[in-house]
Amino acid sequence: DVKVTQSSRYLVKRTGEKVFLECVQDMDHENMFWYRQDPGLGLRLIYFSYDVKMKEKGDIPEGYSVSREKKERFSLILESASTNQTSMYLCASRPPTGEGTEAFFGQGTRLTVV
Amino acid sequence: GNSVTQMEGPVTLSEEAFLTINCTYTATGYPSLFWYVQYPGEGLQLLLKATKADDKGSNKGFEATYRKETTSFHLEKGSVQVSDSAVYFCALRSNDYKLSFGAGTTVTVRA
Numbered sequence: 212d213v214k215v216t217q218s219s220r221y222l223v224k225r226t227g228e229k230v231f232l233e234c235v236q237d238m239d240h241e242n243m244f245w246y247r248q249d250p251g252l253g254l255r256l257i258y259f260s261y262d263v264k265m266k267e268k269g270d271i272p273e274g275y276s277v278s279r280e281k282k283e284r285f286s287l288i289l290e291s292a293s294t295n296q297t298s299m300y301l302c303a304s305r306p307p308t309g310e311g312t313e314a315f316f317g318q319g320t321r322l323t324v325v
Numbered sequence: 326g327n328s329v330t331q332m333e334g335p336v337t338l339s340e341e342a343f344l345t346i347n348c349t350y351t352a353t354g355y356p357s358l359f360w361y362v363q364y365p366g367e368g369l370q371l372l373l374k375a376t377k378a379d380d381k382g383s384n385k386g387f388e389a390t391y392r393k394e395t396t397s398f399h400l401e402k403g404s405v406q407v408s409d410s411a412v413y414f415c416a417l418r419s420n421d422y423k424l425s426f427g428a429g430t431t432v433t434v435r436a
Contacts, residue, residue, distance in 0.1 A: 215368070244424075253329075253414060253428040254369075269423065301368060303424075313359065314424055316368035 214238075216267035217302050217317040224324050229287040232320050234302030241307050244314065245277065248299040260285055261269045271318075327352045330405050331415045331427035333436040338405055346425070346430045348389075348415035358382075358391050358398040359424070363412040372400075372415040405434045 216275075218233035218289075236243065243262050246254040256269030258277040266277050275295060278286040289296055299321050303314040332347040350356065355363045357376045361369040373382030378393035398415060415427040 244428040246426075248429075251428055254424075254426040256423055259423065261410075303369075313371040313374060316361075316370065318366075 215302055215304050215317040217300075217320050219320050220318065222320060222322045224289075224292050224322065226293060226324055228289075228292050228324075229320065230292050230324075232287040232289075232300055232302075232322070234285045234287070234304075234317055235283050236285075236304040236315070237283065238304065238315070239282065240304040240305075240315075241282070242305040243289045244277065244303040244305070245275075245285065246301045246303065247271070248319070254301065257287065289320050290323055292322075294324050296298060296322065297324045327356070327417055327419050327423075327425040328416055329415050329425050329427040331413075332430055333428070335431040335433060338432070340406060340434055340436055342434075343358045344400075344402045344405045344409070344432065346413055346415075346432070348398045348400065348411065348427060350396050350398065350415075350417050352396075352417055352419045352425075356419040357388070359416040360387070360389055360398070360400050361414040361416060361426075363414065363429075365411070369370050405432075407433070407434050407436050410434045 214237045244259040245257045260266045260279040277290045301319045302317040305314040328351045359374045361371040362372045363369045373384040375382040375391035381390045389400045412429045414429045416424045
């Protein structure tokens with residue numbers, strides 16, 4: 212079974228802190244994604260990566276950055292956390308592009324910024 | 326750009342009732358279509374998918390047919406169970422890397 216593991220289920224951070232969310236997948240997938248999930252808005256793509264050291268902005272990259280130093284690990288960084296970044300964050304991975312290739316999701320990290 | 330519109334919830338049903346969640350999309354090219362499900366406290370998992378027009382995806386008693394003429398991919402189940410209580414997301418992937426998701430529909434099934 213594919214496994215996508217996010218390092219924390221719940222995090223509470225203070226405004227202005229630098230926050231790291233870690234994601235590891237064990238299936239050698241090229242593509243990895245970070246989404247945030249908010250009620251009524253569904254999932255919105257923050258950043259994605261299609262290879263080591265490669266990254267692309269998604270639909271809402273402002274206030275975030277990412278790092279992909281190894282194929283299996285994709286980190287989301289909040290440089291200076293703000294209260295409007297309180298959300299559920301979901302990591303996903305997927306094999307190379309092909310018709311119908313599904314994405315596999317981690318269990319999510321619920322981040323609260325106070 | 327690509328977008329997905331799905332029926333707003335929440336939806337509350339009794340056990341053995343019929344469930345339909347509407348999903349329509351806007352996309353360039355020929356997208357692949359998906360339904361994902363999120364059970365309480367968990368991440369998303371794929372429920373079913375369809376990759377071309379008139380394909381029917383099915384799993385766990387759920388079905389959805391890819392209708393190109395109406396740009397729709399409605400999810401149906403004939404007899405729901407309490408264990409089907411979850412949030413359901415319609416999604417599409419077109420000719421790039423990204424999945425575009427609908428807003429999600431919360432379904433609660435009562436015994």
